[in-house]
Amino acid sequence: MKSLLITSVKVILPGNEFHQQQVDVFIEKGKIAQIGKSVKVADKNIETIDGAGKILAPGFFDLHANFGEPGLETKEDIVSGTAAAAAGGFTGVAVMPNTEPAIQSRSEVALIVNTAKGNVVDVHPIGAISKKREGKELAELFDMKQTGAVAFSDGNRSVQQAGLMSRALLYAKGFDGLIFSHAEDESMAGGNKMNEGAMSTYLGMKGIPNLAESLMVSRDLYLAEYTGAPIHFASISTPEAVDLIKKAKAKGLPVTCDVAAHQLVFTDEDIVGFDSNYKVSPPLRTKADLKVLLKGIKDGTIDAVVSQHTPHEIEFKNVEFHIAKNGIIGLQTVLPLMVRAGLNEEQIVNSLSVRPRQILGLEVPLIEEGAVANLVVFDSAKTWNFDEKTNKSKSKNSPLFGQTLKGAVELVINNSQIIKND
Numbered sequence: 001m002k003s004l005l006i007t008s009v010k011v012i013l014p015g016n017e018f019h020q021q022q023v024d025v026f027i028e029k030g031k032i033a034q035i036g037k038s039v040k041v042a043d044k045n046i047e048t049i050d051g052a053g054k055i056l057a058p059g060f061f062d063l064h065a066n067f068g069e070p071g072l073e074t075k076e077d078i079v080s081g082t083a084a085a086a087a088g089g090f091t092g093v094a095v096m097p098n099t100e101p102a103i104q105s106r107s108e109v110a111l112i113v114n115t116a117k118g119n120v121v122d123v124h125p126i127g128a129i130s131k132k133r134e135g136k137e138l139a140e141l142f143d144m145k146q147t148g149a150v151a152f153s154d155g156n157r158s159v160q161q162a163g164l165m166s167r168a169l170l171y172a173k174g175f176d177g178l179i180f181s182h183a184e185d186e187s188m189a190g191g192n193k194m195n196e197g198a199m200s201t202y203l204g205m206k207g208i209p210n211l212a213e214s215l216m217v218s219r220d221l222y223l224a225e226y227t228g229a230p231i232h233f234a235s236i237s238t239p240e241a242v243d244l245i246k247k248a249k250a251k252g253l254p255v256t257c258d259v260a261a262h263q264l265v266f267t268d269e270d271i272v273g274f275d276s277n278y279k280v281s282p283p284l285r286t287k288a289d290l291k292v293l294l295k296g297i298k299d300g301t302i303d304a305v306v307s308q309h310t311p312h313e314i315e316f317k318n319v320e321f322h323i324a325k326n327g328i329i330g331l332q333t334v335l336p337l338m339v340r341a342g343l344n345e346e347q348i349v350n351s352l353s354v355r356p357r358q359i360l361g362l363e364v365p366l367i368e369e370g371a372v373a374n375l376v377v378f379d380s381a382k383t384w385n386f387d388e389k390t391n392k393s394k395s396k397n398s399p400l401f402g403q404t405l406k407g408a409v410e411l412v413i414n415n416s417q418i419i420k421n422d
Contacts, residue, residue, distance in 0.1 A: 013367050059092065081309070092121065124150040181232065229254075335407040382410075
């Protein structure tokens, strides 16, 4: 790794000595060699980056990304997925088990860990709760944990059997494992394709009510309290879920949650043109729901923001809305969406750099002399074009594709590697 001097950059990391201060940072041999108001480097040939107006923070960490490997590499493999992650400011991602076969045993976990080794982006597998993600029989959770799984989820499928979810929580608790809940009651959702409300009525489409999510959040909170186990709710989307989680936190229950970045900007009104790139799970809700989600981030009820990166080949999206697959690519657009939503730099760093790692029990990278450099530099005001040239994913299923976005990642540094966005 080449040595690098970043000048006049503002540090954002609550609790850090240099938080909200403008400093120079000299990085050498993969570590922060010097940091201070004015760093002088003897070698005049050192690459220098002007950090004026930019933010330096610990590299972002995504709690919810979908790569296709193993089995669905035409959607995304680890190489392309980590390239998209690095371009979006992420130095760490947790990948969901929505693969074929599912990440359900030590062999799949080991494949992910070994394939991603040495990458600028750290890839952490999330193992399946149940075998084949069918919700019938527990997978080998302990074996996966020993091999490198950081949490357990059935990905885009919700565990419908309360008994199975209870056993998963209790079993994982025994070895400090963490269960992710995808909260959707299938009998209430009914296989429908968008949010239930005025817009679904206007468009003549059957909707998924908020109750489908809040019922499952309520159930899993009861199970977590009964078992005394921690639980994390992935990609919540409703005010009712926010309220239930807020009350559970007030009771002292070990519960955390995240929200997808696109839920902070888009609503069910965007579906009026039947663009399948707006088809996601959970579905886009109303403007009133969106406001509650933003408030939840600001008051700390919602711990993290995720990309919910879900790549698809064109044949799964360029079809009628009702038969299109759910999901959009999001790793490169999380920052612009959070900027568009009006979140400030400290809220962005807390939701993307700090809390995701704390939820998984991972160390938050330090910004101090001698620390290993795991950093992102971004500019909330800079614009860039999201198009064929800048897209690093194999897929392009995003409603933002072809647009000029505000909020740009300048570079990431991790594992003695530097990736710069030109």
